[in-house]
Each structure stands twice: as structure tokens, then as C-alpha cells.
Amino acid sequence: MRLLTLTLVSALALSGCKQVDGPSAAGLPQVSVPEMSEATMKDITRTLSSDAFEGRAPGTAGEDKTVALMIEKFKAAGLSPGNPSSSKDGGWTQDVPLVEIAGANFSPLTVSGKNGKTLSFSYGDQFVAGSYREQPRIDIKDSDVVFVGYGINAPEKGWNDYAGVDVKGKTVLILVNDPDFESTGLEGPFGGKAMTYYGRWTYKFEEAARQGAAAALIVHDTVPAAYGWNVVNSSWTGPQFLAQSKDGGASQTEANGWVQKDIAAQIMAAGGQDLEKAMAAAKQKGFKAVPLGLKAGMSFDNTISKKNSRNIVGILKGANRPDEYVLYSAHWDHLGRCTPKDGDEICNGAVDNATGTAALAALAEAFQKGGAPDRSVIFLAVTAEESGLLGSKYYAENPIYPLARTVGGVNMDAFSMTGPAKNLTVIGMGKSQLDDYLNAAAKIEGRTPDREPTPEKGFYYRSDHFSFAKLGVPMVYFEGGDDLVKGGRAAGEAAAKDYEANRYHGPADEFDENWDWSGVMADLRLYYRVGRMLAMTDVWPNWVEGDEFRAIRDKSRAGK
Structure with missing residues (x-):
């Protein structure tokens, strides 16, 4: 049973109030969504998934190009280096020691x-x-x-x-x-x-x-x-x-x-x-x-061979509570060169996850347009997700910003190119009080949050939010829905099956100039709303009572 029901109220000003944990909070602030750049999404996705980036395997020239590109985009979006204690890459990265x-x-x-x-x-x-x-x-x-x-x-x-x-x-x-x-x-x-x-x-x-x-x-x-x-x-x-x-x-x-x-x-x-x-x-x-x-x-x-890969970290400092952090995560890596198909050996990873990486930059631009929120916002592009969530695991175990001060976060992994949907798919619905933020955002956008249709696939344990969740940080992970505006659920299911069978983790996951980006941009608005609301309240959401991650969060917050 959900412990906290957060209803959207008009212009609720929470700044200056005493920090409270979930059950005592009364509502969420309204946020407006600035214009979000489809051009940014397209350009970064196209570039990251080009053959020149060689499938973005960690420790390769493709990584160097990815890091350089994302630092450039984070700077342009007005972020500050997220790891100022490091002299490497101007403080924009965190070394992740790997073995290949x-x-x-x-x-x-x-x-x-x-x-x-x-x-x-x-x-x-x-x-x-x-x-x-x-x-x-x-x-x-x-x-x-x-x-x-x-x-x-x-x-x-x-x-x-x-x-x-x-x-x-x-x-x-x-x-x-x-x-x-x-x-x-x-x-x-x-x-x-x-x-x-x-x-x-x-x-x-x-x-x-x-x-x-x-x-x-x-x-x-x-x-x-x-x-x-x-x-x-x-x-x-x-x-x-x-x-x-x-x-x-x-x-x-x-x-x-x-x-x-x-x-x-x-x-x-x-x-x-x-x-x-x-x-x-x-x-x-x-x-x-x-x-x-x-x-x-x-x-x-x-x-x-032992080598260092890198997480890429940018931060937008909060205006009122800069020592409280909201996290956006996405993985920049893919498989590099893989089993050839029709003579093509580069797994470009356009959908998975050049789209999510591009979304970090597009969201950073939007946050800058909206002005500094109350809390700081971290934009984290992690490495080696495809190798077992290694980059997010390393950050979670060696956080630049304390997990006890990390309010919660949003993970993005593979945007759907199937066009706009009436619903959205929530992975792990009912686990945390972040559902209330997502429900409020979805209502404004006219979308219906649905449980994942295939929980047997274990998606909750297959992306980077899991690294933070198992150490107590509430994370929400959702995707574009399967009830498409054009074609309904039948079309959504067919598109998902086609991607899984023909492109997922294969050389055919390439950029397509004919993609319909309207669904992507609709999803991006939701990602913005959830993170912005979280950054504009003094509420500390938790996992619901009895959830597997609740105890470690309670312990972490108690020792903050």
C-alpha cells in the first residue's frame, strides 16, 4: 500500500520549510516545461551512433570521442564539471577501473x-x-x-x-x-x-x-x-x-x-x-x-588488459539547497564491434543508448532555460552498462555526491521510436513514492502510467537505476508506452518484438533519418517534469514500506 499520496497543487511554495521525509509531505509543486530541443536529440544520437564512434565500447577510441562530445554538450548546456576534485578531463569525468x-x-x-x-x-x-x-x-x-x-x-x-x-x-x-x-x-x-x-x-x-x-x-x-x-x-x-x-x-x-x-x-x-x-x-x-x-x-x-573507463558527470547547482541532489542517469556505452551481420560488425547502439545519452544533454539545456532549481541536479552518463552495470555500480559505491544526500533519480535507457503513446510503461511500479511524481507528471501530459507488460523479463534489474536502488536511493525508470496513438497496443507490441528480434544488441541498431521523434519528445517532457518537481520540493521520497530497498534507505538517511 502506498504510504504517500502527493496531489498536484497550484504554485505550492515549499522552499524554506523544514526538510521532511515522505509521509509528512502534502503536495508537489507545479513546474512548467520549457521548449525542449529535438535538434539536440537528433544530432547527438546521430553522432554517437555513427560508425566513427565504433559502437562506443569502453576503453576504445569510441569512448574518447564520446567523452569529448558529451563534455562539449554539457558545457554548452551551462553545466559545471561534476567531479571538481579530479584534475582529469577538467573535472568532468570519474575514472572507472575495468579489466578487459x-x-x-x-x-x-x-x-x-x-x-x-x-x-x-x-x-x-x-x-x-x-x-x-x-x-x-x-x-x-x-x-x-x-x-x-x-x-x-x-x-x-x-x-x-x-x-x-x-x-x-x-x-x-x-x-x-x-x-x-x-x-x-x-x-x-x-x-x-x-x-x-x-x-x-x-x-x-x-x-x-x-x-x-x-x-x-x-x-x-x-x-x-x-x-x-x-x-x-x-x-x-x-x-x-x-x-x-x-x-x-x-x-x-x-x-x-x-x-x-x-x-x-x-x-x-x-x-x-x-x-x-x-x-x-x-x-x-x-x-x-x-x-x-x-x-x-x-x-x-x-x-x-587493465584500463580506466570514465563516467561523465555534469551538475547544475541548486539555488536554495545545493547540498541535496537529484540524479539523471543514462549509459553512454554499447558493444563496440560484435558478431557481423551482412558484413557489418559495428553494434552502433543508436536506440540503446545513444538516445538516452542525448537526453541528458537535452534535459540539461531545458533545466538551464528553466533556471536553477532549489536542489542541485546531477547529469550522469555512465560507462559499461552493457557489461553488467559496472559504471553505475562504481559511482554508487564511490559516489562523488553522498547517496544519503541524493534525494532520488530518474534513469533513461533506450527511447522508443514508435511514435507517441497514450500510456507510459513504468518498470517497477509500486516500489517507491516516486510513483506519485510520475503519476502527477503523466496526468498533466495526458498519459496513463501502466505496469510493465512483461515483468518476467526482469527489466528492473537490467539497467543502471538498479545500482542506486540496491544502495537505497529511490529511482524511477519508465519508458514510452505500448498503447500507440497510431495502432494501439497491437502496433506497440509488434514494434517492440521487431526491435528485439532485428536490432537489439545487433549491428542494425542504427540511426534512421526517417524516425518519428514526436514520441521521444513527449517522453522527454515527462522526464523533465519528474526531475524538476523532485528538485523543487523539500520532500525526501522513500521506498514503500516492506520494499527490499527500504531498510538501507532508512539507515542511510538516519546517518546523513
Whole structure:
């Protein structure tokens, strides 16, 4: 149940009032939206997604060009350098220490049984793999294979797929998503239809490492994964970026990767198991991991290089409470050079996320036109989102501006080019009191906020707002809606499917001069309204009572 209902009132002046946390606040201020520049959106998106930027992979010439462009645009928008304690790049950036590991010379994945028969699977089209360890050679031999269901260890839910089995030095075969992903509603041990973090591939690999596995292979299945094998292939067959660690990744598995579902079925069959039956069993509480009596092997070389990537940070200082901060975030990076399609090997990332990066500059321009708000506003373009939210994670763990003084924020990731919509899609609706700001803004703009139609895809855990949310900062994340003015929901669903199948994380995500920007600009007005309202009130929104992030926010605010 929502604790705070904030109604829009006319010209409510809150400046000068005592700071209050959510439940005692009475309303939101009106804000007007200045003219917002479609030209800025187009020009920056076009430039960032051009071949000259080489797909904006961290640590490349494409990064250098991106950083230079965004500093230029932030300066022109009237922002100040957001990291004044740094002498690098004039204080406009924050170094993010990364490790690039590029695999090469991949052997087939081999699986052998007691009968001496060996199955062999080819890299790229049947499996992909990489390593989180900083070692030049990965050579996994005669590793016992264990099917561990969904690979979840959740003590608070009484669920442990690793109970009673020792997987140290072994290869684990893991299902993607949560056990209850096929539910029609949101009731179930893992949120029913809505994916939890336990369903994300990042968690699967983290838990396998904690269990001591040598290798972890996720079974790719398009529906629960929420994307096709083409996305896995593009994302995993190039260099991988990781956060630098003190142990050089020694605590991680030697190899992480994915196998096509039909390949997993062959592996299970070789171990005397039926994959479909095993998948059904894994959905039940009390599932027991299944040793398959098989040995797995794979090898590949790694080229390792440590490098600094950069977050780009600009700030508009608040007029009355400059030590309170509202955050706008978007990731500037993409995949760089990836699996070629029709001879094109550059994943340009026009929609994902040159559009969101351009929006930071367009919003900064609009905020400057509107005058300095009461609170300061941070414009943060983060690196390495595509590698696991690494840039936002680094900032959240090493904030330039204290998280306890960060009121909340808005994340932008991939604007829709399908034209204006009657609604908007809210990722994680009902989690925080920021919903009230969004609801008020949407009402003014004549839009209807809707829950995400595909919570099973786990979008809440797939973009940069999550890095801040898990450390307590309330973040709102929404997208252009699926109920289009032209064509309704059928057209919206068809457009989303087309983008996911044909452009998402592939070379075809390129700038199109014929795009309809009217929906983008309508969405941008919403982003402006929400952030501006948050910057013009002295309210401190929180997560709703009982939310997973509420306790850490309460602790953070108490120690402010």
C-alpha cells in the first residue's frame, strides 16, 4: 500500500520549510516545461551512433570521442564539471577501473559419458563462454556436470538448488529466470510472473562462483531469457569488461557461458535425463540437483588488459539547497564491434543508448532555460552498462555526491521510436513514492502510467537505476508506452518484438533519418517534469514500506 499520496497543487511554495521525509509531505509543486530541443536529440544520437564512434565500447577510441562530445554538450548546456576534485578531463569525468578480457582460440565444448561417446559443440552458434578470471589460459578438463535447476540459493525463501550437492570444480548447467516465471500473476515464491534478481544471469554466475563451480552454463530459452540467441551471441563473442578486483577474479568460476536449449537437451539425454522433465522438477520447492555422470571440457586463451573507463558527470547547482541532489542517469556505452551481420560488425547502439545519452544533454539545456532549481541536479552518463552495470555500480559505491544526500533519480535507457503513446510503461511500479511524481507528471501530459507488460523479463534489474536502488536511493525508470496513438497496443507490441528480434544488441541498431521523434519528445517532457518537481520540493521520497530497498534507505538517511 502506498504510504504517500502527493496531489498536484497550484504554485505550492515549499522552499524554506523544514526538510521532511515522505509521509509528512502534502503536495508537489507545479513546474512548467520549457521548449525542449529535438535538434539536440537528433544530432547527438546521430553522432554517437555513427560508425566513427565504433559502437562506443569502453576503453576504445569510441569512448574518447564520446567523452569529448558529451563534455562539449554539457558545457554548452551551462553545466559545471561534476567531479571538481579530479584534475582529469577538467573535472568532468570519474575514472572507472575495468579489466578487459578478450577470449580467443575457443575449443569446442565437449561432453563425454561412461560409454566413451563424446558430444562436441561449436563456439558461437551452439555455446558461448568467457572468463571472469585474469589468467591467460582457461583449460577445463574432465569436469563433472551437474544440473542445478535454477541455480538459486535463497535462505529467506527456504530455497536452495545446491542443497546436498558439492559442485566444487564441476560444471553446472543452470536454467534462466525464476522457477515461477510462467505464472500469470504476481503471486509466487519469486514474484510470480515478475522476475527477481535470482532470475538474472548475473546472479546465476555469482552463485555458481560462491558454490565453487569451475564452469557455469546457462540454458538459453528465448521466452524466460527475454531475448533470442542472436542477443547472447552478439553480447558474448567480443571482449568482456569487468570491474577490477583485488584477487584478479580468482574467486570467480573459470568459465561462464550459455548453451542453446537444444544443446542442453542433448547433454541431459547423454546423462540419462529428459530436459523438459528436469525443468518441470526444478520449478518445485525441494528440487535436488542432478549429477549427470558426464565430463565437460573446454579451453580458450585470454588477452587481459587493465584500463580506466570514465563516467561523465555534469551538475547544475541548486539555488536554495545545493547540498541535496537529484540524479539523471543514462549509459553512454554499447558493444563496440560484435558478431557481423551482412558484413557489418559495428553494434552502433543508436536506440540503446545513444538516445538516452542525448537526453541528458537535452534535459540539461531545458533545466538551464528553466533556471536553477532549489536542489542541485546531477547529469550522469555512465560507462559499461552493457557489461553488467559496472559504471553505475562504481559511482554508487564511490559516489562523488553522498547517496544519503541524493534525494532520488530518474534513469533513461533506450527511447522508443514508435511514435507517441497514450500510456507510459513504468518498470517497477509500486516500489517507491516516486510513483506519485510520475503519476502527477503523466496526468498533466495526458498519459496513463501502466505496469510493465512483461515483468518476467526482469527489466528492473537490467539497467543502471538498479545500482542506486540496491544502495537505497529511490529511482524511477519508465519508458514510452505500448498503447500507440497510431495502432494501439497491437502496433506497440509488434514494434517492440521487431526491435528485439532485428536490432537489439545487433549491428542494425542504427540511426534512421526517417524516425518519428514526436514520441521521444513527449517522453522527454515527462522526464523533465519528474526531475524538476523532485528538485523543487523539500520532500525526501522513500521506498514503500516492506520494499527490499527500504531498510538501507532508512539507515542511510538516519546517518546523513
